[in-house]
Amino acid sequence: MNTIEQFIREVNEAISDVNTDYLLDKITDDFCWTIIGEKTVSGKTEFSEAMDQMRGLPKMKISIEKVMTDQQCATVEGVVVGKNRNGQKKYFAFADIYELEGANDPKIKKLTSYVIDVSKHKQYKESF
Known part of the structure; x- marks a missing residue:
């Protein structure tokens, strides 16, 4: 595993743990996070606020299936398993x-x- 892949895996673990301090240290001041079809988070202040909102939800599990890297970018595919505010188990496939x-x-x-x-989808319920 190369250093960029290790870094990305650590970032995903920090997201799962809602480790805001770690994550704020790993993003640039002009950081921009676009969740397609949902919202855009710009800068460290908005990112910190988004993480605070996640803290109110039950802990999620991130299962990484694939990481592809070079020196300037990385792509991650995986599944997030969590519960909504009603306690219902939810599965989300993602690509970052x-x-x-x-x-x-x-x-x-x-x-x-x-x-x-x-x-x-049954395959996710049986896998995670």
Whole structure:
């Protein structure tokens, strides 16, 4: 596993743990997170607020299926398993595209997330 892949896996673990302090240290000041079809989060303040909203939800489990990297970007495919506010188990397939800055101490400049609710698909219920 290369250093960029390790970094991306650590970032996903921090997202799952809602480790805002760690994540704020790993994004640039002009960070932009676009969740396609949902919203765009711009800058560290908005990102911190988005993480605070996640803290109110039950803990989610992120299962990474594939990571592809080069020195300036990474793509991650996987499934998030969590519960909604009603306690109902939900499954979301995702693809995240990270644009990175800095070679020795990478920071995330841009994140684009594609998320699909796959809760009705039997294969996810049996796998996770």
